[in-house]
Amino acid sequence: MPVISFANPKGGSGKSTLVLVLGLEFARQGTSLAIIDADPNAVIADWAARRVKAGLHVPFTIVSRPKEGEMVATIGELSQSHQFVLIDLEGTASRLLSRAFARSSLVLIPLNPSPIDARLAASAVQLVQEEGEALERSIPYRLVYSCYPAAIATRSFRRIDKEIRDEQLPMLSEGLVQRAAFRDIFDFANTLEELTEDKTSGLEQARQNAYAVAQEVVNALKEIQRENQK
Amino acid sequence: MSSFGFDKVKKPSEQGARKLDLSELTMQPPAVPADKEQRAIKKGEELGFTSREPSETKERKGEGEGRVMRRHERTPTRSIYVQGPASVLDRFVAYANELKADAYWEVLDKLLSEKGK
Numbered sequence: 001m002p003v004i005s006f007a008n009p010k011g012g013s014g015k016s017t018l019v020l021v022l023g024l025e026f027a028r029q030g031t032s033l034a035i036i037d038a039d040p041n042a043v044i045a046d047w048a049a050r051r052v053k054a055g056l057h058v059p060f061t062i063v064s065r066p067k068e069g070e071m072v073a074t075i076g077e078l079s080q081s082h083q084f085v086l087i088d089l090e091g092t093a094s095r096l097l098s099r100a101f102a103r104s105s106l107v108l109i110p111l112n113p114s115p116i117d118a119r120l121a122a123s124a125v126q127l128v129q130e131e132g133e134a135l136e137r138s139i140p141y142r143l144v145y146s147c148y149p150a151a152i153a154t155r156s157f158r159r160i161d162k163e164i165r166d167e168q169l170p171m172l173s174e175g176l177v178q179r180a181a182f183r184d185i186f187d188f189a190n191t192l193e194e195l196t197e198d199k200t201s202g203l204e205q206a207r208q209n210a211y212a213v214a215q216e217v218v219n220a221l222k223e224i225q226r227e228n229q230k
Numbered sequence: 231m232s233s234f235g236f237d238k239v240k241k242p243s244e245q246g247a248r249k250l251d252l253s254e255l256t257m258q259p260p261a262v263p264a265d266k267e268q269r270a271i272k273k274g275e276e277l278g279f280t281s282r283e284p285s286e287t288k289e290r291k292g293e294g295e296g297r298v299m300r301r302h303e304r305t306p307t308r309s310i311y312v313q314g315p316a317s318v319l320d321r322f323v324a325y326a327n328e329l330k331a332d333a334y335w336e337v338l339d340k341l342l343s344e345k346g347k
Binding site: 001002003009025026028029031068075076079083085090092093094095096097098099101102103104105123126127130131133134135136137207208211214215218221222224225228 | 248249250251252254255256257258259260262266267269270271272273274275276277278279280281282
């Protein structure tokens, strides 16, 4: 079943947040899910470990920090036994990205609306395209905002957004909005459903946002599947 | 109670309970022929996407020569300033040169390892 890689060579671009939010949304839908946490910071593996320690259920299989040599077999095994495999890749230009991209049904390239994120997101797009040429097939990818301001669009955001649209790069029409809930799931090792309004504001909007982004990812996968069947 | 009946409108969370339709998704991850993957990795390396894994040893230059040294690429580093008798420090530097060490810490590492420290 689908393997989705999340990559931006810049650290702090919101990859891990997007992986966990999407993973929790897929798990909430009742799917069997595996997350490969290949980020050296291992924040998702840490989230899962804290839940285990607290006696809470971890709603997905987690594989932490596979070495490059183990990545290929890990993806192969997990994709046979789970409906979705999400790969949180490290925030550096690493060969691990090449290995994961080649085996992905979809590569999601998250970016904050900042110039440096955008520049490094562009280098990830370049890698996807170059690799696709070498593999003699296109590797499907989508850019996605991982933390954009809910209210006011900054000038740099508008500039980046315009450039992406001018270049007609594929972009998810929904991205993750900057919300306290997406920080608090890490802080409290909770799911969005477990957070409560007395601790976290804007919960319902965050849940809606997570669902909308997951819906967009599913739509993208269906589109790719239709393309592949042609 | 609402005057306009908005209280009867379904809230977003109640509309289909945020259910995704995953029924059509049957895709499998793509097959990756080894020769094409090698080409893809080479392309990636040209763009700077290289291996970031710390290697344990440097390659030996030939039988009986060269050195095997540990690399500590991902461990934290710190600096120490050593002031001491010139004769001792000169011997240390000469020994480092003799070993063809890339850095003085490698000589310290060797001496400590030999002492089992």
